Amino acid sequence: MPELRKDPVVKRWVIIATERAKRPNDFKSAQKKKEENKFCVFCYGNEHLTPPEILAFRPEDTKPNESGWWVRVVDNKFPALNYKEDVKRAGHGMYDMMSGFGKHEVIIETPNHDENLATIPYKQIKEVVWAYVMRYRELSKDPNLKYILIFKNYKREAGASLSHPHSQIIATPIVPKRVEEELHGSKQYYDYKERCVFCDIIQQEKMEKTRIVEENDDFISFVPYAARFPYEIWILPKRHTSNFGEITDEEVDSFSKILKDTGAKLINVLGDPPFNYVIHSSPVGNPNLPHYHWHLEIMPRLTKTAGFEWGSGFYINPVPPEAAAASLNGEPESK
Amino acid sequence: MPELRKDPVVKRWVIIATERAKRPNDFKSAQKKKEENKFCVFCYGNEHLTPPEILAFRPEDTKPNESGWWVRVVDNKFPALNYKEDVKRAGHGMYDMMSGFGKHEVIIETPNHDENLATIPYKQIKEVVWAYVMRYRELSKDPNLKYILIFKNYKREAGASLSHPHSQIIATPIVPKRVEEELHGSKQYYDYKERCVFCDIIQQEKMEKTRIVEENDDFISFVPYAARFPYEIWILPKRHTSNFGEITDEEVDSFSKILKDTGAKLINVLGDPPFNYVIHSSPVGNPNLPHYHWHLEIMPRLTKTAGFEWGSGFYINPVPPEAAAASLNGEPESK
Numbered sequence: 001m002p003e004l005r006k007d008p009v010v011k012r013w014v015i016i017a018t019e020r021a022k023r024p025n026d027f028k029s030a031q032k033k034k035e036e037n038k039f040c041v042f043c044y045g046n047e048h049l050t051p052p053e054i055l056a057f058r059p060e061d062t063k064p065n066e067s068g069w070w071v072r073v074v075d076n077k078f079p080a081l082n083y084k085e086d087v088k089r090a091g092h093g094m095y096d097m098m099s100g101f102g103k104h105e106v107i108i109e110t111p112n113h114d115e116n117l118a119t120i121p122y123k124q125i126k127e128v129v130w131a132y133v134m135r136y137r138e139l140s141k142d143p144n145l146k147y148i149l150i151f152k153n154y155k156r157e158a159g160a161s162l163s164h165p166h167s168q169i170i171a172t173p174i175v176p177k178r179v180e181e182e183l184h185g186s187k188q189y190y191d192y193k194e195r196c197v198f199c200d201i202i203q204q205e206k207m208e209k210t211r212i213v214e215e216n217d218d219f220i221s222f223v224p225y226a227a228r229f230p231y232e233i234w235i236l237p238k239r240h241t242s243n244f245g246e247i248t249d250e251e252v253d254s255f256s257k258i259l260k261d262t263g264a265k266l267i268n269v270l271g272d273p274p275f276n277y278v279i280h281s282s283p284v285g286n287p288n289l290p291h292y293h294w295h296l297e298i299m300p301r302l303t304k305t306a307g308f309e310w311g312s313g314f315y316i317n318p319v320p321p322e323a324a325a326a327s328l329n330g331e332p333e334s335k
Numbered sequence: 336m337p338e339l340r341k342d343p344v345v346k347r348w349v350i351i352a353t354e355r356a357k358r359p360n361d362f363k364s365a366q367k368k369k370e371e372n373k374f375c376v377f378c379y380g381n382e383h384l385t386p387p388e389i390l391a392f393r394p395e396d397t398k399p400n401e402s403g404w405w406v407r408v409v410d411n412k413f414p415a416l417n418y419k420e421d422v423k424r425a426g427h428g429m430y431d432m433m434s435g436f437g438k439h440e441v442i443i444e445t446p447n448h449d450e451n452l453a454t455i456p457y458k459q460i461k462e463v464v465w466a467y468v469m470r471y472r473e474l475s476k477d478p479n480l481k482y483i484l485i486f487k488n489y490k491r492e493a494g495a496s497l498s499h500p501h502s503q504i505i506a507t508p509i510v511p512k513r514v515e516e517e518l519h520g521s522k523q524y525y526d527y528k529e530r531c532v533f534c535d536i537i538q539q540e541k542m543e544k545t546r547i548v549e550e551n552d553d554f555i556s557f558v559p560y561a562a563r564f565p566y567e568i569w570i571l572p573k574r575h576t577s578n579f580g581e582i583t584d585e586e587v588d589s590f591s592k593i594l595k596d597t598g599a600k601l602i603n604v605l606g607d608p609p610f611n612y613v614i615h616s617s618p619v620g621n622p623n624l625p626h627y628h629w630h631l632e633i634m635p636r637l638t639k640t641a642g643f644e645w646g647s648g649f650y651i652n653p654v655p656p657e658a659a660a661a662s663l664n665g666e667p668e669s670k
Contacts, residue, residue: 002435095560100337151642159641178648278646306494307486311613313513
């Protein structure tokens with residue numbers, strides 16, 4: 001029987017449509033074909049074809065914008081927002097507009113064109129996470145940037161236009177609507193319960209144990225109770241922190257580890273599916289909130305979002321979260 | 336230069352990314368290939384393969400669930416929600432759930448398997464709209480249904496699983512989040528201005544004239560100022576009504592006409608693109624609102640929604656709304 005479940009943070013209802021239930025094999029992606037030696041601007045030797053590097057991890061005896069690096073951050077060549085603009089607001093009849101001020105960067109995660117979360121070494125993910133952290137901390141200093149969004153689009157079906165492993169950062173002059181919703185929902189919960197809703201979610205998941213995917217000293221990953229998408233997974237730090245920029249050195253280690261282990265399970269069960277992941281953190285000017293808790297959301301792109309979802313903000317998920325967690329953990333599927 | 340624009344109803348900011356600007360030809364879809372005579376459950380002769388009809392327009396000398404009909408409404412064979420369920424709410428630890436009560440119907444728009452909005456006769460669209468109206472009015476009588484969503488997914492890329500022309504109705508036991516947002520935003524505007532925000536939008540569009548696509552006595556269609564998607568189009572009735580169910584007979588005529596004319600322009604410029612459209616109406620129990628205004632939103636599926644959009648609720652639209660309207664109207668593109 002279908003079931004409606006409510007996300008405790010943003011109060012979004014989701015339909016768990018068991019009558020449309022699907023098994024992992026229904027979603028299995030074709031393994032990524034090894035690409036022919038196609039020309040790629042993110043590969044060694046083509047550093048001059050990207051905007052100049054903002055940050056790179058490279059041997060001391062190499063020069064900026066030369067080969068040798070293992071992680072490289074550059075401005076997006078076709079930025080959605082422009083750092084040279086002034087921050088201006090204006091009316092247009094009854095409408096409102098702002099100049100397109102902001103920052104749009106690309107993190108090239110490895111020199112190896114064909115790496116994915118299953119094959120990339122844990123050590124290399126740690127370097128990528130350090131690049132996230134360093135850019136996040138640096139951009140946090142600009143008082144005109146109100147929000148910093150770090151995300152990854154993996155594969156064309158998930159919106160990636162280049163296949164070389166990369167993540168992106170977009171820093172915006174306003175706090176985005178979806179983030180405001182999370183802040184608002186978690187504040188309402190806090191006002192009522194005097195506890196962080198995400199801390200409570202961790203406790204509930206540890207008690208129930210039916211949706212957990214991975215756990216280590218500092219982090220837990222699980223399929224959320226009201227998952228919008230099949231095999232959606234959230235990774236939360238166990239320590240209450242609202243600001244991703246305040247991650248500790250030890251936490252960078254264990255965050256990289258759980259991201260790798262969780263990603264590997266996803267790829268193992270679904271065969272290298274397209275996905276997006278996004279780091280949700282508190283707004284820049286308001287980093288330490290008792291009611292908010294930074295986290296990462298992984299959204300595999302296995303179903304199409306259609307008219308019903310766009311019109312209602314309601315999602316239909318054909319895979320019950322408990323069944324998704326069970327197959328990620330290699331447990332036999334119950335019908 | 337990129338520009339940020341704010342939707343005046345839900346206050347969603349959109350990035351109009353002119354540096355990523357695209358011309359209509361970049362989006363042009365391949366013309367729908369005439370399908371081989373593939374078996375289709377919505378075609379004549381297969382009426383026994385769908386659930387029994389709820390409503391059909393057919394000659395008097397034909398029997399229900401036989402051929403001869405020109406519009407046919409049946410229950411969805413794989414419903415997202417189930418009408419046999421009781422409406423039950425329950426807690427699950429810290430979480431909340433409800434039984435999956437609701438109604439999920441399919442409107443088969445024509446017996447002709449290969450029709451689209453460019454080829455379908457206006458007279459036939461009118462019949463489809465009448466089916467929408469009749470089902471809407473009928474479902475409105477059930478006090479357990481709080482919201483009725485009528486929508487169309489056109490082509491596989493837009494979430495359609497069958498290619499025979501059809502629309503869907505999902506009636507839910509709660510008012511969906513996205514609708515609540517629209518109601519809330521338009522209420523705030525009304526409280527401040529004492530006018531309906533949608534009525535003001537119509538006035539602004541008629542004054543500016545740069546985003547209008549079609550207009551007739553009762554309706555106007557235009558690319559919204561803060562369009563999320565390239566070639567997004569809204570159709571609004573000029574008369575203030577919040578409830579789709581209260582459309583008049585004359586308005587059914589002119590609504591069908593503007594839907595056909597707008598759709599034909601879209602297909603003409605973009606070559607039969609995948610799209611979703613959704614009718615936004617007031618909730619069932621609260622149909623007559625001074626601040627809300629029913630309308631239809633058409634969302635062509637030309638770009639991929641990726642990590643940034645999912646994480647922020649912010650959209651990046653590479654086609655300025657004025658440029659989209661100009662090409663829909665066959666005007667030369669300005670750079």
